[in-house]
Amino acid sequence: MSIFFNELLESVKLMDEVVKGQRVLSLEHNIDAIQGNEIRKATDLGVGTVNATNQPKELVFSE
Numbered sequence: 001m002s003i004f005f006n007e008l009l010e011s012v013k014l015m016d017e018v019v020k021g022q023r024v025l026s027l028e029h030n031i032d033a034i035q036g037n038e039i040r041k042a043t044d045l046g047v048g049t050v051n052a053t054n055q056p057k058e059l060v061f062s063e
Contacts, residue, residue, distance in 0.1 A: 017023035031039070
């Protein structure tokens with residue numbers, strides 16, 4: 001099988017473990033005020049744009 005398919009399959013297996021409560025999500029974004037200012041300066045984006053693009057996405061599971 002292709003590398004892409006193997007990576008996708010592994011991702012699905014990990015997410016299945018999260019849904020079943022066997023694993024905790026490990027992705028977390030923490031940006032303090034100084035880092036936020038540096039990002040806005042480097043990207044020439046406004047406060048609302050940077051905040052909207054750097055917020056972690058909430059996962060919602062329906063049963």
